[in-house]
Amino acid sequence: MKRSGSWRVNAGFDLLWHSWGDEHVVYHCGSGDTHLLDAAATGLLRYLREARVATMDDLSLPVAAALGMPADEALEYTGNLLEELERLSLVEPNPR
Amino acid sequence: MRVGELSPAQLQGRLAAEGIDLRTGGFVCRIRSPLDVVAENLSLLYADFVCEEPRGFADFHVAITPPRGLRRWWRPQVLFRFDDRVPFKPLPAGQAFPMMEWGLNWCISNHAHRYLILHAGVVERAGVALVLPAPPGSGKSTLTAALVVHGWRLLSDELGLVDPVDGRLHPLARPVNLKNNSIGVIRERAPDTVFSAPFHDTSKGTVALMRPPSDSVKRSGEVVRPAWVISVRYEPGAAARLSPVGKGKMFMRVADCAFNYSLLGPDGFGILGAMIDACDCYDLHYSRLDEAIAMLDALEPPSPTGPTAG
Numbered sequence: 001m002k003r004s005g006s007w008r009v010n011a012g013f014d015l016l017w018h019s020w021g022d023e024h025v026v027y028h029c030g031s032g033d034t035h036l037l038d039a040a041a042t043g044l045l046r047y048l049r050e051a052r053v054a055t056m057d058d059l060s061l062p063v064a065a066a067l068g069m070p071a072d073e074a075l076e077y078t079g080n081l082l083e084e085l086e087r088l089s090l091v092e093p094n095p096r
Numbered sequence: 097m098r099v100g101e102l103s104p105a106q107l108q109g110r111l112a113a114e115g116i117d118l119r120t121g122g123f124v125c126r127i128r129s130p131l132d133v134v135a136e137n138l139s140l141l142y143a144d145f146v147c148e149e150p151r152g153f154a155d156f157h158v159a160i161t162p163p164r165g166l167r168r169w170w171r172p173q174v175l176f177r178f179d180d181r182v183p184f185k186p187l188p189a190g191q192a193f194p195m196m197e198w199g200l201n202w203c204i205s206n207h208a209h210r211y212l213i214l215h216a217g218v219v220e221r222a223g224v225a226l227v228l229p230a231p232p233g234s235g236k237s238t239l240t241a242a243l244v245v246h247g248w249r250l251l252s253d254e255l256g257l258v259d260p261v262d263g264r265l266h267p268l269a270r271p272v273n274l275k276n277n278s279i280g281v282i283r284e285r286a287p288d289t290v291f292s293a294p295f296h297d298t299s300k301g302t303v304a305l306m307r308p309p310s311d312s313v314k315r316s317g318e319v320v321r322p323a324w325v326i327s328v329r330y331e332p333g334a335a336a337r338l339s340p341v342g343k344g345k346m347f348m349r350v351a352d353c354a355f356n357y358s359l360l361g362p363d364g365f366g367i368l369g370a371m372i373d374a375c376d377c378y379d380l381h382y383s384r385l386d387e388a389i390a391m392l393d394a395l396e397p398p399s400p401t402g403p404t405a406g
Binding site for chain 2: 016018019020021022023024025027029032034036
């Protein structure tokens with residue numbers, strides 16, 4: 001699970017969206033890949049896009065509030081989400 | 097002039113010489129072939145299609161010809177030529193006509209990138225289109241054929257052509273490709289419809305082609321707004337059931353079934369998103385065609401909406 005450092009949306013490429021209720025598809029203009037995301041992953045990605053850079057703690061707070069999770073559980077959940085989004089090249093660790 | 101207005105000798109003569117310029121939907125295909133089986137099946141299945149004046153513009157130049165070489169005396173084969181290139185391995189001569197059909201589909205799906213091209217059956221009722229995207233073997237062509245025999249207008253049994261500007265579907269009404277058991281099933285439902293002879297031992301098993309209704313051919317210029325996207329699955333013995341599917345999930349399925357979604361990049365994402373926006377999405381599992389058709393007949397189209405891209 002990712003715990004340390006801060007995160008940002010993968011730099012240099014636009015993301016395009018279509019949203020229907022709790023289902024969201026996102027198109028990565030760099031890779032040309034399309035991904036189906038649930039509400040939690042989409043919320044995290046949109047939060048990160050707006051904030052530009054955020055730490056795990058920053059990110060897990062809205063996740064805890066949105067999903068009604070205890071803080072430690074939300075932290076782990078957020079870490080797993082970030083791992084998944086990093087695997088899809090949608091987010092990356094902030095180098096600074 | 098329509099193909100059916102040419103005598104068999106005229107059709108055969110033109111195919112063997114300069115070729116015929118066959119209009120199918122928005123495309124003109126110049127077809128040449130010295131083979132009787134091609135002329136006979138064109139006459140049988142394409143009688144209602146417009147044959148354009150020779151030497152005009154043609155989108156695709158194809159030929160179905162026997163290869164040279166001694167082998168032709170023992171096991172005759174046939175080649176599909178596209179712009180005098182040979183994109184496929186030869187097939188047995190008896191499969192010349194299905195090879196032409198598959199080759200024409202290949203021409204469109206590999207070159208007509210002004211459309212988002214879906215691997216889908218498309219039919220129309222009351223001015224709106226039902227899109228049936230599915231991989232081979234799902235029962236898509238059988239259901240498409242059954243709906244057409246039942247009175248829906250055929251746009252295509254294989255290629256859904258989505259206009260990038262307004263999201264409407266462009267017709268490409270050509271003979272419907274039926275496989276194996278589906279041939280008998282549809283023949284039984286449409287005793288007055290013209291079918292080709294079966295072509296045996298193809299890569300898809302036995303195939304036969306159903307002549308498209310004259311009305312569908314004549315209305316090949318009428319584009320249609322999509323209203324429903326339905327994933328079809330034939331399940332032996334299952335009672336028909338129609339269940340709503342999330343639009344995000346359907347988006348991914350249709351993208352998987354599209355020929356040029358990746359090639360169109362962000363445009364493909366936008367076109368497909370707008371189409372999914374405008375449609376109600378369902379899964380249809382069925383074993384009995386009458387049950388499936390009754391469910392589809394009862395569907396009410398959604399009211400037109402705008403896209404929700406972000």
